[in-house]
Amino acid sequence: PAILRDVSKADTSREVLGAPTALPFGIAPTGFTRMMQTEGERAGARAAGRAGIPFSLSTMGTTAIEDVRDANPHGRNWFQLYMWKDRDKSMALVDRAAKAGFDTLLVTVDVPVAGARLRDKRNGFSIPPQLGVKTIVNAIPRPWWWFDFLTTEPLAFASLDRWSGTVGELLDHMFDPTVTYEDLAWIRDQWPGKVVVKGVQSLADAKRLASMGVDGITLSNHGGRQLDRAPVPFHLLPEVVREVGADTEVHLDTGIMSGADIVAAVALGARFTMVGRAYLYGLMAGGEAGVDRMIQILSEQIER
Template identity: 70%
Template sequence: MVTRQLPKPAELLELLQFKKPEFDGRKRRLAAALTIDDLRSIAKRRTPKAAFDYTDGGAEGELSLTRARQAFQDVEFHPGILKPAPDVDTRVDILGGPSALPFGIAPTGFTRLMQTEGEVAGAGAAAAAGIPFTLSTLGTTSIEGVRDVTRREPQGPVPGRNWFQLYVMRDREISYELTRRAAAAGFDTLHFTVDTPVAGARLRDKRNGFSIPPQLTLGTIINAIPRPWWWFDFLTTPKLEFASLSSTGGTVGELLDAAMDPTISYDDLAVIRDLWPGKIVIKGVQNVEDSLRLRDAGVDGIVLSNHGGRQLDRAPIPFHLLPDVRKAVGDDFTVMIDTGIMNGADIVASVALGADFTLIGRAYLYGLMAGGRAGVNRTIEILRGEIERTMRLLGVSTLAELEPKHVTQLARLAPIPR
């Protein structure tokens, strides 16, 4: 029999601890976001459909994006036991410099469309965290603007670094001038992008009538009614434009068409290589043969990527490709990976299977849409926590200890033998 008694007032006070209310709506919603998917849900509520779908969507049936994310979910970890890892070191040296974490921010176009702070928020958060930030050719903050943001930001655990993503445009002189400007601004790595000879068929954008700047229709007005904050920011901040290309003239459509060129070749790579004084990596590699050829051509590294599932639908899954590429090119060649990363465990699995570094695109943009600079900080904070926790649970203290033995890629999609 349990003895019953009246509760003592002092004991009740110990049990009834009321949480201090947070009156700042942004802080409250970001604190409630425990995963990148939580940030995505907040972003969807706060962003007009056309802008959100531009970020969230992929090409055609979006199979490449779905499969890339599924590949990371289809991972089995193999932890070691009785291997204490109370302190973990997430630092990595990549392309001649340090990064406090094994990921950086990928290049994204039209970024201020998602939230008005755009690349300023991304570059600032990256510098504060000590990770690289990559500016897109189609960015909405200039090369020099991103440089200035990084210089102003109090430095994180390691110095902030800027990388530049280059499209080789039909008018080659535009690309050459962007290359020179990025070098002059102190960007240390160039991402030469090769997976966009033509634009992918992004059907969500077509259905939404997506354009830059946004065009008002009855549908966009109805969609905007519950999101007045986005329109207030959009209408009371500087004009949305391609900042690094603003001097080239032409309509947005003409600039996009100029950015895609099916004639780019190894000859163009040679010219850019001569112009660029820093490290150069090729972004958009999707098979072993090209990886080997690029290594032999003398580039500094590659990014296994299908452009976030936004170009060729049904393209190879970068995470599935990673082990074969690493085995083929050897341990001394830099291999990075993007597409589908939504969790710090995805990053840990990539490093274990041979990636030197990873890049996040949508995960960063979900944070941006959810809360501007503070939202990007939250993205980095969530991923950092997931990386550290996964490493501890695996029993490893440093990234160098991660090996293929820690990960099994489960086969959901397997080739039919021929």
């Protein structure tokens, strides 16, 4: 810490991908979000818009691209792309996001095949969701959950209406394990805005992406859910910033539990960070107001 500085006002704003953000973090793309709480991505997008931070919509989200745009019409919306085996369907989503005014494409590259996700299997986390005995017992003392579950709009996915199986089986069925750097270059040529590659876990890949001229890279191991022995992005950060930080923005995702973690990432050279679990915990606890509160907590910690 530096001493004897005027800290009566803290400026938490950053320029990220050519535009300002009020805080050095945004909401990460999360799949199946309305499984957590019925307001889902709309609540996250509205809260992000109020806070002046970017909101990211997942390919596996449960709210239409256009509905997210309507929920956050004046804020920064980013679209996260998983390349499917059906390339035409993938690029149709990309085209819709561009037409809806999304300014950044997050090409996620760390799920060539699904992780084992053993806990999902044990808990019956499947499409459609299964109400097992454990879930029913947990819900008995929570009548509001039952009311919400039975009276709100049924959970729906743009491309998953007929799927029946676990999430891992779904990912293996849909996602294309053949995607290469050449495909990434082709995707970049289709997108009019900024392109960030999410899921980078090595210095060699970071350097190659920088040489391709992508706008940003996101160091991420998918929250530790893909590969349980993956490197920790925070540990990779200083070396990657030293090697490629002058050429491309370096962002960080995974492992952020407080505003202090965000400050530490910025101090080591990250231009921007994303939070996923904290967002979902806030959403589950209090809907849109819970997301607002999550952003407030992190903001206060950053300022302090």
